[in-house]
Amino acid sequence: MEFELTDEQRQITEEVGRFADNEIRPEAKEYDREEKAPLDLVEKGAEMGLTGAQIPIDYGGAGYDMLTVALIVEELYSADPGIAGSILGTAFGSEAIIAFGTEDQKERWLPELAAGEAICGSAISEPHAGSDVSSISTRAEKDGDEYVIDGNKMWITNGSIGDFFVVLCKTDPDAEGRYNGFSQIVVESDRDGFESDKITGKMGIRASDTAELIFDDVRVPEENLVGTEGAGFLQQMQFFDETRTQVAAQGIGIAKGANERALEYAQEREQFGRPIGDFQAIQHKLADMHTRTEAARQLTYKSAWSVENRDDQLTMLASMAKEFASRVAVDCANECVQIHGGSGYVDDFDAERFYRDAKITQIYEGTTEIQKNIIARELQGKGM
Structure with a gap:
C-alpha cells in the first residue's frame, strides 16, 4: 500500500x-x-x-x-x-x-x-423529506418543451446567493418502484416564480449561506434536464458517495483544527505552577484526539481512492468514513472546549465555534443513523 x-x-x-x-x-x-x-x-x-x-x-x-x-x-x-x-x-x-x-x-x-463567477447549489431536502429522499414532493410536469416546477426545498446550501440549482424533482408520480420517476433539473434563480428565504440563527457554519427555496410554476426548458429523465434518484446516490467522502474530509479538518488549538492552549495555560499539558489527564485527551483523527483520515483517504477507482465497496466506505470522521470531529471539538475550560465557552477563543460547527457533519449528506443503516445494508448485500 x-x-x-x-x-x-x-x-x-x-x-x-x-x-x-x-x-x-x-x-x-x-x-x-x-x-x-x-x-x-x-x-x-x-x-x-x-x-x-x-x-x-x-x-x-x-x-x-x-x-x-x-x-x-x-x-x-x-x-x-x-x-x-x-x-x-x-x-x-x-x-x-x-x-x-x-x-x-x-x-x-x-x-x-x-472561475468563481457563478454559484451553484444542490436542492434535495424538503421540509418533510430529509433522510427519506424518495419522499420528496417537488414536481416537474412537462408542458411542451418546458418543465413546470412546483414545490419547495429546505436547508439548501447557497440558497439565497446561488445563480442556479440542480433540483431533484418528481417527474413521473405514477412510476412503479420507490426510486423511479425522479429527475434532476437545473433551475436558474432569475426564473419567474423562484424565491429564496435565507435561514439565520444556525448553530454553526454561519458563514455558509443556507436558505429555503420556493418554486411556484417555475418554467425551465427541457434542455435543463440533467441526464436521463426518471434516473435522478440513482444519480443522486452516486452524488452522495462523493459528497459523503468530502464531508468525512470536513470532519478531519474540524478535528485537526480543534486538536491544534487544544494543544496550543495546553502548552500555554498554567495551573498549579505548570502548563496543563504536563498533566496526564490532558495528555491522554490530546493523545486520543490525535490518534482518532489519524484513524479517520486513513479511512477517508481510502474512500477518496475508491471514488476515483469506482471500487465496489465505495458506498459502504463513504458511509463509514462520513460516520466515523464526523463523530471524531464532534468528540475532538468537545474535548477542545473541555481543555480550554471556561475560556472555551466564550468566543475569545476558536474552541466554541469549532464545537458549534462540528455538529453539522453528523447531519447533512445523510445523518449518522442513515450512514449506519447503509453500512449494515451493504454488509448484508441487500442493496437499496
Whole structure:
C-alpha cells in the first residue's frame, strides 16, 4: 500500500494551508457573528483554483482527484468550517453536471463555476423529506418543451446567493418502484416564480449561506434536464458517495483544527505552577484526539481512492468514513472546549465555534443513523 503523497499534493496542501492561515483565520469570527457569506474570500479562493477544484480542466477547473480535494478540504476546514464551506461549496451540485450533463450543459455552466463567477447549489431536502429522499414532493410536469416546477426545498446550501440549482424533482408520480420517476433539473434563480428565504440563527457554519427555496410554476426548458429523465434518484446516490467522502474530509479538518488549538492552549495555560499539558489527564485527551483523527483520515483517504477507482465497496466506505470522521470531529471539538475550560465557552477563543460547527457533519449528506443503516445494508448485500 502506498501512503506517500505526490509532490504536487504536498505543494497544494502547503499553499492552501498558507491561504487558510493568512486569509481565513483572521476573518472567521466576524463572518460567524454576522452570518454572512464571505464573497470576497470566495473570490480569492477562485484565484487559487479552489472553486473549481473538482471541475475538469477542459471546463476551466483544476481537475483534481478526490484525494487531492480531500486534502484541500482538510486544510480549509481546519481554519474555519463556515468560510471553507462557502469557498468549496461554490460549485456544490456541479457533480451531477460533470457526471451526467450534456456537452452543452458542461460548457454552459462549468466554466463560470470554476472561475468563481457563478454559484451553484444542490436542492434535495424538503421540509418533510430529509433522510427519506424518495419522499420528496417537488414536481416537474412537462408542458411542451418546458418543465413546470412546483414545490419547495429546505436547508439548501447557497440558497439565497446561488445563480442556479440542480433540483431533484418528481417527474413521473405514477412510476412503479420507490426510486423511479425522479429527475434532476437545473433551475436558474432569475426564473419567474423562484424565491429564496435565507435561514439565520444556525448553530454553526454561519458563514455558509443556507436558505429555503420556493418554486411556484417555475418554467425551465427541457434542455435543463440533467441526464436521463426518471434516473435522478440513482444519480443522486452516486452524488452522495462523493459528497459523503468530502464531508468525512470536513470532519478531519474540524478535528485537526480543534486538536491544534487544544494543544496550543495546553502548552500555554498554567495551573498549579505548570502548563496543563504536563498533566496526564490532558495528555491522554490530546493523545486520543490525535490518534482518532489519524484513524479517520486513513479511512477517508481510502474512500477518496475508491471514488476515483469506482471500487465496489465505495458506498459502504463513504458511509463509514462520513460516520466515523464526523463523530471524531464532534468528540475532538468537545474535548477542545473541555481543555480550554471556561475560556472555551466564550468566543475569545476558536474552541466554541469549532464545537458549534462540528455538529453539522453528523447531519447533512445523510445523518449518522442513515450512514449506519447503509453500512449494515451493504454488509448484508441487500442493496437499496
